[in-house]
Amino acid sequence: MTDLAAERHNKGSLLEPDDRTRRRNAAERRFQIYGMIAVGLAIIALVILLTSIIRNGAGAFMQTFITLEVTLDEATLDPGGDRDRAEMASVFTFGYAPLIRTAIQDRIEAEGISIDGLERPEALISKEAAAKLRNFVLDDPQMVGETHTFRFLASGRIDGYYKGRVTMQSAELDSNISPEQLMLADALKAAGALKTRFNWGFVTRPDASENRPEASGLGVAIIGSFYMMIVVLGLALPIGVAASIYLEEFAPKNRFTDIIEVNISNLAAVPSIVFGILGLAIFINFGGLPQSAPIVGGLVLSLMTLPRIIIPARAALQAVPPSIREAAFGVGASKMQTVFHHVLPLAAPGILTGLIIGLGQALGETAPLLLIGMVAFVREYPAASPEGFFDPATALPVQVFNWTQRADPAFVERASGAIIVLLVFLIAMNAAAILLRSRFERRW
């Protein structure tokens, strides 16, 4: 032992760490802390992301309604007086607006509300109300002349007032609403005519135009997404399973199968927007399929999801032990019978888990759908299947994008609300996948 080493060892007891050990231990602790910080940052990012979306979007599920009694005046709605539906249809929503104005003025008088400088009290009520009234009358012409109680949507600004988006100060500068109208809204709320309640319409109604955010909903988008998922399920599941069976069980090792394998792993990493370009060029421009149709969206998403289904499906097939196959061969089954009667059923839970996760990714995909025209403004519900697959529709994530492009801040709340709906679907799907895996997965 050299003097130097001896000197260092003699310096202190083993229980007392020297400088160098202390430095090394500090470095060790620092390194661990970096790791904790990294994990913490990732989790903080997740929490901020989710709270920001939920805080912004929760409001979309509540909506302000105004209850009014409207007299369906015969002179305006049915001048002919013979309750003929075709003739009454010539009165457009414009003709119904005065009825609503009268109704709200009556209500103000009845409650004894008086506000100086109050103009256009009907601005409290959504422009959608006249259409609602018209549909009600045309559904049953006999209602004309009677008085009925209706629950109308309040206009977007009034709704925003109770959600903190609109204030007295901002109303001064706003051409759509005045502070006096806000005061009237408060008075009506005190009188019980104006209430905030759960808004089913957000999930069921179709989209609405730029200046009536209060009436917009996700109905068409949910149906469109649902149709697309059906197409993806119908195409990607059989094709994906067939492809993975071939590659895992039958494919000989040659150039052709090599090409397929490299192809699949590359397709899984191709940017999704490229699939949109493919859909536009092949299905729409070349194949002549209609734009904005769920069938095209479904085809594009199927091609995109295919590799993401094949990869877990192959892993599931691979996990089935060879002894199962050998037993089947032993009792005289052909290769095909072995695979379809024994290997495939045993691999099914794993395949289904991969399928659900793939469907979840397809459900949230936006970029390729933008290119095949699913951004269009669609107010009509698509028809029932199978014709509905060719009708214009939008999809949930695209509806979110659509709403972010609009000027009225009320649509930001709607977009976040739509994301909550989307996330609920995704959580449900992933929970199903986890359940499936824990329930049926077999460890060999």
Added chain:
Amino acid sequence: MPLHWLISAILALAAIGFGMGRRRALASASGNPRNLHSLPNFYGWNVAFSVMTPALGILALWLLVQPAWINSQISSELPESAISEGSSRDLVMSDVRRIAEGLERLKIPFLITEPAEESDEAALTDLREQLRSVGIAIGSNIRPEHLVAARHFRAATFSARLWMTLAVVLVAAGGFAVSYLATHKDFRARNTVENGIMLVLIGAASIAVLTTLGIVLSMLFETRNFFAGHPWQDFFLGLKWSPDFRGDSELAILPLLWGTLYISIIALLVAVPIGLFAAIYLSEYASNRVRLVAKPAIEILAGIPTIVYGLFALITVGPMLRDYFATPLGLGQSASSVMTAGLVMGVMLIPFVSSLSDDIINAVPQALRDGSYGLGATQSETIRQVVFPAALPGIVGAILLAASRAIGETMIVVLGAGAAAAQFDRGLGQLVNPFEAMTTVTVKIVSQLTGDTDFASPETLVAFALGLTLFAITLALNIFALWIVRRYQEQYE
């Protein structure tokens, strides 16, 4: 006959075929299945597949080809005079198709053609009103030539449908007859059916190749059209992106590539350290309890759709960065910026980097660690000096895969990065300012293809050239990364 009726008819015939084939086979073996070559069900399947496969194949092929074929037929019938100024043959054809669709919806009997009506202004205006009532709005007044073309279009579609139905039914019946007559106790039904299934399996596996082929060919085709009207030197070497829909645009990819790269670099600067340290901590240090909570939490980040990240960038991160950093520092007023998109994309990539690195770190053999501990190294020294160098190639592969994700990401940059292309002539300061709005290749693909513009103009076609470039870059990155990862994994096997 509507399509689903035709398909149901084929399926019904196949089901009948299954029963009849099975019975015929049993009958030929005088009821004793032991005399058959194959199990009785195989004879049934043989007939059913012989009905379905050719018939459905022809149906699919026909449906694929028919619209394009009829379109080109009618399009070539249209006289030059039918195309008004400022319009194009394609636009007129789309009007014609819509009129034909409207006539169909109005259920106007199309065999009766009244030539007088076609030149009558009032009748045409009336028709336009009628079309509007069934939900088809035609922009301008219908021109007589267009109406004639629409009538022909409708007639051609109708007769094509008729022929298709006939052909499909005949093929199905033929398949039924041939396979039914071949059914006999010595017929090797199992081999036939299994060979058929094998062909289907191979076909399904080849769809992946066909998809790649479709992607490449469709983009190559349109890119060639683009370069026919726009010199390629300008596209690849030009310095300015300023599309102008009146023509004479400058369409160069470099400003867009700069935006893409800048945002990707910021995203990787966020994702790589966090993802890597998270992976190291979770695989080497964390207790089981921590791992059980933290690992799924990080994986949730991977399951969130990109539109959610985009909205997060738009309504939370963008305004926050602007109010607390950009404006006080005097660096810009824009909520959408390179920094916004980069940070949010970085968060999106964290789980990607961490799960890949996790796999790679776990693949490093325990013997290497044990050796290092035996020499007295602490755990962090072992990780830094033994595990990390051993895992480095794999980690580089993971980072490259993450980079390819970042380059191809669309929704986050559409909502978070802005629409203005980088401008090289405004000086370096603006070019590297992370709080400046900057656009990327993917954003421009979306904006050029979603506008209401003539499809044949270079401003639209440029999207295909951009797409092809994007595809080429990401493909190269992916192949290289997968090659590195695979080689690395083999090293320790």
